Amino acid sequence: MKRREFLNSVLLLTGGLVLSAEAAFGLNKTVKNKVKGTVKARGRGLANVSVSDGYNVVQTNARGKYKLPVNSQAEFVFITIPSGYALPNENGIVKHYQRISESNNRYDFELEALQQDDTNHKFIVWADPQVKNQEDVRQMLTQAVPDVQELVQAFGAGALVHGITVGDIVWDEHALFQNYNEAVAGTGVPFFQVLGNHDMDLNQGGDEVSDRTFKKLYGPTYYSFNRGKVHYVVLDDVRYSGEGKKYDGHVSQQQLDWLKKDLAFVPKDYLVVLSAHIPVHRGVENKQELLDVLEGYQVHIMTGHTHYNQNIIADGVYEHIHGTLCGAWWTGPVCSDGAPRGYGVYEVNGNELSWYYKSTGLEKEHQLSVHVEEQQGQKRMLANVWNWDPEWKVEWWADGNYMGALESSVGYDPVAYALYFGKGLPEKRGFAEPRETDHLFKAALAPGMKSLRVVATDRFGNKYEQSADVEIS
DSSP states (O other): OOHHHHHHTOEEEETTEEEEHHHHHTTTOSEEEEEEEEEEETTEEOSSOEEESSSOEEEOOTTSEEEEEEETTOOEEEEOBOTTBOOOEETTEEOOEEEOOTTOOBOOEEEOBOSSOOSEEEEEEEOOOOBOSHHHHHHIIIIIHHHHHHHHHHHOTTOOEEEEEOSOOBSSOGGGHHHHHHHHHHHTSOEEEOOOGGGSOOSSSSTTTTTHHHHHHHOOSSEEEEETTEEEEEOOOEEEOSSTTOEEEOOOHHHHHHHHHHHTTSOTTSEEEEEOSSOHHHHBTTHHHHHHHHTTSEEEEEEOSSSSOEEEEETTEEEEEOOOTTTTTTSSSBOTTSOBSEEEEEEEETTEEEEEEEETTSOTTOOOEEEEEEETTEEEEEEEOTTOOTTOEEEEEETTEEEEEOOEEEEOOHHHHHHHOSTTOSSSOTTOOOOOEEEEEEEEOOTTOOEEEEEEEOTTSOEEEEEEEOOOO
16 A cells, blocks of 8 residues: 555544544645744855755845745755855765754854855766775775875865765665765865765665665755856756665656756856766656756756766756766776776866866876777777767877877777676676777777877867877788
């Protein structure tokens, strides 16, 4: 029997009064009460700050005060952190919310003004840390964390940087959330969190209860914040069936309705950066409904989940599907498409965005790999340009002679194939397999060629190159 049908069949007898479950539990009740509060900085109220319960969105008045009708099913009151203010956090975990209590109808928020303009800032995107045990944790703490520390140091003193982890923080082992928190604290960067399918409470009920542990640790599963002229949105696009580990990609109507209200206060010239776990263009069943809500804005979507790196430009939206922090589940140095373990780095200039993929433990300039392989007596070159999109240009030289531009093709990365293809590979987690990717560039090699060089120019004019030696008899 379904939960609602069961509750509808229950009668509560109190002093001879018979109440239906609808009346007793407020299942059809839209608003249970109103809450109020003030958003302040240094004792002064802040105007035009959005405050929400996940259903309704209001803004503070000129004195920083608000009154918010609260839905009967709401769990949090949260603010959209306004531009120009620091991201409130506890050891790096951003906290912009308060849990609703039946005994309290007042929720105040205190912010700290930045000492610098945040029009230009940076953010990083971690996809799928997905730690399963202490060995995975060790690699995260000793490899990923120091890499981010060095990156932030290279940005220079005073750089404004925040992080977003786009789900699968852990791999069903919820005790390891504390180790992820330790990693975030170690980076020195405030992080926002997205719910992934491996972060859910399984076999405790359906989608409506599968996020209890996540909410206890990180607050609401969908929300927004501002920095400079960017409006950041986080959504939960993992819908759990309540059976085993079955889920699909879907954005609930509740979130779509909230997002419409949230965006009503966002200027059209703002850049919208939306983060979720499952790739919208590849895996969200009702993606068109989401894209309809976003229409009229310049939108970049940040996702993970797939354990490979891919850029999709469609429907007027740029989606960045990130290679993972864990690579192929912490088994080797690359993801299933040959992209190294790593994360996305984004630089904001006003409402313009630029980006690159940062390979863990390697220099920023490491943006491609070049290999020579032989098939049926014919040698060929394979270049993997993992953050490629159609605006990139990939060219090659042989023995110093320009050979022309290369077209993208689909195939397997040689390193990923050698590490992960076949039964028992990799030894640690044999289910990992290489995946065909569309960011490979191939060329047949003529006899006598001795050296190769590939230059990849990204959409921003940055040039990256990689060389290889080859001998053909």
